[in-house]
Amino acid sequence: MGLPALEFSDCCLDSPHFRETLKSHEAELDKTNKFIKELIKDGKSLIIALKNLSSAKRKFADSLNEFKFQCIGDAETDDEMCIARSLQEFATVLRNLEDERIRMIENASEVLITPLEKFRKEQIGAAKEAKKKYDKETEKYCGILEKHLNLSSKKKESQLQEADSQVDLVRQHFYEVSLEYVFKVQEVQERKMFEFVEPLLAFLQGLFTFYHHGYELAKDFGDFKTQLTISIQNTRNRFEGTRSEVESLMKKMKENPLEHKTISPYTMEGYLYVQEKRHFGTSWVKHYCTYQRDSKQITMVPFDQKSGGKGGEDESVTLKSCTRRKTDSIEKRFCFDVEAVDRPGVITMQALSEEDRRLWMEAMDGREPVYNSNKDSQSEGTAQLDSIGFSIIRKCIHAVETRGINEQGLYRIVGVNSRVQKLLSVLMDPKTASETETDICAEWEIKTITSALKTYLRMLPGPLMMYQFQRSFIKAAKLENQETRVSEIHSLVHRLPEKNRQMLQLLMNHLANVANNHKQNLMTVANLGVVFGPTLLRPQEETVAAIMDIKFQNIVIEILIENHEKIFNTLPDVPLTNAQLHLSRKKSGDSKPPSCSERPLTLFHAMQSTEKQEQRNSMINSSLESVSSNANSVLNSSSSLQPNMNSSDPDLDVVKPTRPNSLPPNPSPTSPLSPSWPMFSAPSSPMPTSSTSSDSSPVRSVAGFVWFSVAAVVLSLAWSSLHAVFSLLVNFVPCHPNLHLLFDRPEEAVHEDSSTPFRKAKALYACKAEHDSELSFTAGTVFDNVHPSQEPGWLEGTLNGKTGLIPENYVEFL
Numbered sequence: 001m002g003l004p005a006l007e008f009s010d011c012c013l014d015s016p017h018f019r020e021t022l023k024s025h026e027a028e029l030d031k032t033n034k035f036i037k038e039l040i041k042d043g044k045s046l047i048i049a050l051k052n053l054s055s056a057k058r059k060f061a062d063s064l065n066e067f068k069f070q071c072i073g074d075a076e077t078d079d080e081m082c083i084a085r086s087l088q089e090f091a092t093v094l095r096n097l098e099d100e101r102i103r104m105i106e107n108a109s110e111v112l113i114t115p116l117e118k119f120r121k122e123q124i125g126a127a128k129e130a131k132k133k134y135d136k137e138t139e140k141y142c143g144i145l146e147k148h149l150n151l152s153s154k155k156k157e158s159q160l161q162e163a164d165s166q167v168d169l170v171r172q173h174f175y176e177v178s179l180e181y182v183f184k185v186q187e188v189q190e191r192k193m194f195e196f197v198e199p200l201l202a203f204l205q206g207l208f209t210f211y212h213h214g215y216e217l218a219k220d221f222g223d224f225k226t227q228l229t230i231s232i233q234n235t236r237n238r239f240e241g242t243r244s245e246v247e248s249l250m251k252k253m254k255e256n257p258l259e260h261k262t263i264s265p266y267t268m269e270g271y272l273y274v275q276e277k278r279h280f281g282t283s284w285v286k287h288y289c290t291y292q293r294d295s296k297q298i299t300m301v302p303f304d305q306k307s308g309g310k311g312g313e314d315e316s317v318t319l320k321s322c323t324r325r326k327t328d329s330i331e332k333r334f335c336f337d338v339e340a341v342d343r344p345g346v347i348t349m350q351a352l353s354e355e356d357r358r359l360w361m362e363a364m365d366g367r368e369p370v371y372n373s374n375k376d377s378q379s380e381g382t383a384q385l386d387s388i389g390f391s392i393i394r395k396c397i398h399a400v401e402t403r404g405i406n407e408q409g410l411y412r413i414v415g416v417n418s419r420v421q422k423l424l425s426v427l428m429d430p431k432t433a434s435e436t437e438t439d440i441c442a443e444w445e446i447k448t449i450t451s452a453l454k455t456y457l458r459m460l461p462g463p464l465m466m467y468q469f470q471r472s473f474i475k476a477a478k479l480e481n482q483e484t485r486v487s488e489i490h491s492l493v494h495r496l497p498e499k500n501r502q503m504l505q506l507l508m509n510h511l512a513n514v515a516n517n518h519k520q521n522l523m524t525v526a527n528l529g530v531v532f533g534p535t536l537l538r539p540q541e542e543t544v545a546a547i548m549d550i551k552f553q554n555i556v557i558e559i560l561i562e563n564h565e566k567i568f569n570t571l572p573d574v575p576l577t578n579a580q581l582h583l584s585r586k587k588s589g590d591s592k593p594p595s596c597s598e599r600p601l602t603l604f605h606a607m608q609s610t611e612k613q614e615q616r617n618s619m620i621n622s623s624l625e626s627v628s629s630n631a632n633s634v635l636n637s638s639s640s641l642q643p644n645m646n647s648s649d650p651d652l653d654v655v656k657p658t659r660p661n662s663l664p665p666n667p668s669p670t671s672p673l674s675p676s677w678p679m680f681s682a683p684s685s686p687m688p689t690s691s692t693s694s695d696s697s698p699v700r701s702v703a704g705f706v707w708f709s710v711a712a713v714v715l716s717l718a719w720s721s722l723h724a725v726f727s728l729l730v731n732f733v734p735c736h737p738n739l740h741l742l743f744d745r746p747e748e749a750v751h752e753d754s755s756t757p758f759r760k761a762k763a764l765y766a767c768k769a770e771h772d773s774e775l776s777f778t779a780g781t782v783f784d785n786v787h788p789s790q791e792p793g794w795l796e797g798t799l800n801g802k803t804g805l806i807p808e809n810y811v812e813f814l
Contacts, residue, residue, distance in 0.1 A: 002071045003028060005545040006186060008253040011178040013270060016288055016303045025185045028070050029127055032192055035067055036120045040113055043203075047108050054098050061094035064200075072189055073548050076478075077555065079231035079238075086197055086228050090204055093217055100213045111206060115199040119192070127188045134181040141174040142306050149273065149284075149350065152331050160333075164353075176254065183250050186544070187243065194236045201228060223766070234526075238551055241530075245547045252542075267293035268363035273332075273350040274300060284332070284350065285312075291319070291363055298338070317343045322364035324357075336361060383428070383459035385499040392427045393503065395440050396453040397510045402439075404446030405513065406520035411531045415448035423452045454535055457507075463538045464500055464507075465556075470537055477552040477559070489559050491572040501568070504536075508564040515561060525561050529554035761786040761797060761811040775804040783811065 003024055010018035042060040049056050069084040076084065148167045151160065205225075208218040218225075269290040276285050287300040296319040302312040317340035325335035325348065334351040351357035360366075383389060404410065414420075423444055440449060457464055465473060469492055476488035493501060511528050518524045523531075533553035539546035560567060763781040767774075775783075775797070783797035783806060794805045 002073050002076070003189070005072055005543075005548055006182045007544050008179055008182060008250055009543070011182055011253070012175060014178070014305060015269070016301060019305065022182070022185070025189065026131065029124055029185070029188060032196075033120060033124045035063075036116050036124075036196070039063055040116050040120075043108070043112050043116075047104055053104070057094050058098060061091040064088070064094070065091035069193070071193070072186070073545070077551050079234045079551075080193065081480075082227055082231040083193055083197055083235060086224075087200070089221075089224055089228075090200060093204065093214075093221055096217055097207070097214055104210070108203060108206060112199050112203040115195065119195045123188045123191055123195070127184050130181045130184045134177055137174045137177040138305055141170050142304075144170050145352070149332065149334075149352075151333070153327055153333050154331075167353075179250055179253060183246065186246060190239050190242065194232045194239070197228075198232055201225070201232070242547055242550070245550075246544060249542060249544065249547070265292070266290040268360055270356065270360075271352060272300075272360070275348040275350070289349075291360075293363060298340070317341070317347075319364055322361060322366035324361060324366060336366065338364070383456050383461075385460065385503055388428060388430065389456070389460075390503065390506070392424075392456055393453060393506060395427065396449050396456075397506070399440040399444070399449050400446060400453075401510065401513060403442070404449075405517050407446050408520070408522050410446070410514055410521045410523050411450045411454065412523065412527065413447050413450075415445060415451035419445070419448045420451045420455055423448055424455060427452070427456075454531075457535050458538070464504055464536045466496060466500065467540050469495065470539065473537060473556045474549050474552045477555040485555075486559055486563050486566070487573055489556060490563070490567045490570075493560070493567050494572050504560070505564070505568040507532075507536075508560050508568065511557075511561050512564050525558050526554070528561060529557040533557045759786050760784055760814045761795070761806070762814055763806075763811050765810050767807060767810055769804070771805075773805050775799050775802065775806055777806075782814070786811070786813070 004021050006018075006021060006025060010021075039060075042056065042063055046053070046056045046060055064087040067087055069080075069087075071080050071084070144167060148163050151163055153160075204221075208214040208221075270288070272287055272289045273284040274287050274289075275282050285302055286304050288303045289301070290299045291297070297316055298319055299314060299316045301314050320339040320341045322339075323337045325337055327333075330348070332350050334354055334357045335348055336351070336357060338347045338349060340347065349360075351360055400410070423440075427440075463470070472492050473489065476485055476492060479485045479488060493504065496504065511532070514521065514523055515525045515528060518527075533556065534550055537553040537556060539549070761783050763777050763779055763783070766778045767776060769776040777783075777799060781799065783799050785803070786795055786797040786806070789796040789805055791805060793808050795808050795811065796803065797806050797811075
């Protein structure tokens with residue numbers, strides 16, 4: 001579990017939870033500072049002690065192996081996981097060089113010691129100075145506040161007003177110092193991810209130059225080194241964007257803290273002084289209080305920021321009434337009385353200011369019962385997912401793909417705002433929109449068109465991928481196993497409303513075309529994810545945690561682009577059970593060399609080996625989509641008659657089998673998806689029979705699935721509803737334009753890959769087999785007799801007389 005995010009809105013509340021979170025960040029910085037000191041000391045010993053090189057290097061490696069990175073957030077990206085395990089990888093390399101005693105590099109001090117010392121002094125040192133300033137201001141503010149609250153209400157009004165102004169000034173200064181300190185802590189925590197690891201990488205690279213044995217190990221280390229360099233660069237790039245977003249949020253918080261207050265489960269919360277009766281007089285104890293309007297529950301936590309800890313046990317009472325305290329009835333200012341249902345007597349509380357008392361009174365329905373709920377910061381947009389909206393997006397996509405698909409920086413370079421707004425007004429006006437039926441005039445620049453497309457998506461009342469699914473998409477991107485990520489996102493996409501899913505499919509198909517031309521337009525899948533992630537998954541509120549999740553939003557868009565055909569053209573699989581998820585995560589988390597099942601998430605490759613097959617299947621796939629959409633409409637109509645027919649998720653239809661260690665046998669002719677069910681048959685056109693396996697034909701498998709699904713619906717309906725559904729099924733068969741493909745020419749669909757000739761293929765990447773049925777190979781290896789296998793995404797080929805499975809995206813045909 002990583003460090004929790006420090007929210008700027010918590011600086012204003014200065015709650016106990018905020019103080020505890022800040023302490024954890026400070027402890028992590030102290031831990032890092034101590035570790036850097038030790039690392040620098042070990043590095044100097046390594047350079048000086050040539051005779052004791054082996055022992056010094058072992059200690060240095062042990063130091064690296066023991067340190068663990070703590071990232072902000074509850075999950076890590078692939079880049080952060082790569083960086084986090086980099087120290088362990090470095091330690092492994094150093095242990096392998098234990099017996100080698102060759103001359104050390106002369107510039108080790110520049111590449112290792114100086115950057116670490118600079119980072120420790122400039123960054124961590126600055127954070128320590130900010131902490132001293134923050135602690136000093138905390139003590140000053142609390143002291144002045146207590147002194148101010150002890151002023152008697154009988155003093156002159158001018159004196160009271162002057163005291164109030166002084167407290168407001170000190171409070172404002174304290175809030176500013178608090179915000180700056182939190183910003184600095186966040187900055188140092190992010191900087192250490194690259195400024196700390198990068199010198200170590202440079203030092204190890206120097207070692208490989210001078211060690212002959214290191215040169216041999218560098219060959220094995222090369223792949224990880226490249227991945228780590230990319231991860232560091234990606235992290236650095238994300239840091240620049242994240243830093244600017246956080247800085248912008250901090251400025252907004254300085255200008256208006258209440259407007260950017262985070263959504264809280266409590267109606268009101270903050271510090272109050274509670275009057276406690278003693279044997280001799282009374283005392284005022286500072287409490288952090290929360291109030292929930294629905295349950296009328298008041299929770300009081302005795303806490304003082306100066307001491308940094310609780311002063312007693314928490315107490316919860318149920319509100320009965322709240323009354324403003326008269327000014328002349330008590331010496332204290334800003335007081336009000338609270339009566340509780342489960343506690344006798346009256347509880348007198350003192351707010352921090354007149355405005356603070358007014359807010360507490362409103363929340364508790366006191367004498368001023370006006371309750372101001374949190375303002376919804378998300379304004380309704382004028383854009384809609386209607387026919388005009390789809391027309392606008394299609395026109396923009398058509399203009400981009402016909403005139404500017406190869407333009408560099410596509411979607412990254414923005415257009416002039418006035419031109420963008422003018423184009424949108426033309427496209428959204430029903431009168432002028434009809435004039436541009438399919439094309440946008442050439443007078444509009446491509447960057448203006450792309451900016452208009454992005455702006456229209458941002459103008460929607462909610463993000464295209466919807467607020468209620470946003471956390472689910474983010475959690476799916478945080479899963480460690482790549483296949484599980486794709487499967488979970490596949491399932492979530494099919495839970496979106498139909499119009500949202502159609503628009504998303506239209507957009508992803510277009511972005512895939514853009515990425516296919518990345519050599520010309522320089523817009524890879526990763527770049528497109530950076531551009532469209534915050535647009536399609538914009539958060540409901542602007543917080544530091546939301547900014548930290550931008551990197552996972554980008555990953556979601558990358559997965560959608562890379563797997564758009566599978567996600568939008570096929571039904572989702574049943575998600576893995578908890579046990580299977582545990583095994584897959586455990587397997588993916590093991591430290592091992594790269595295997596055939598692993599592939600970098602941000603890479604995008606055009607699959608040359610499947611282009612011809614996709615062309616052959618284009619006509620059949622269009623028929624499958626038509627049949628699937630009509631089948632869904634039949635099922636939806638039937639399910640409306642009996643909504644509780646099935647309590648399981650309707651999107652979870654088919655269990656995707658995991659790949660066994662050996663090649664599976666041919667599917668049985670009596671597969672459950674076979675169209676030849678004896679208990680149900682088409683009412684008008686009979687299904688053709690064949691001696692071949694039904695699973696070998698994708699068309700007939702889908703046809704069987706349609707009849708099987710309809711049969712399941714009909715059998716589960718009440719007998720009174722059977723006639724209506726059966727009539728709907730009869731009407732569906734003759735009117736479907738492509739249904740003849742399912743019956744007239746089955747022999748062309750069966751075993752269509754059987755005629756694929758055996759070809760040679762060359763490996764693009766190295767791969768280590770995880771199963772006996774797979775082949776291990778290096779980049780550049782040539783395979784013979786390469787042909788499609790029964791496993792999706794795998795080919796079958798021969799290498800050195802051995803036949804086995806090869807990842808389809810790891811090779812290209814010769």
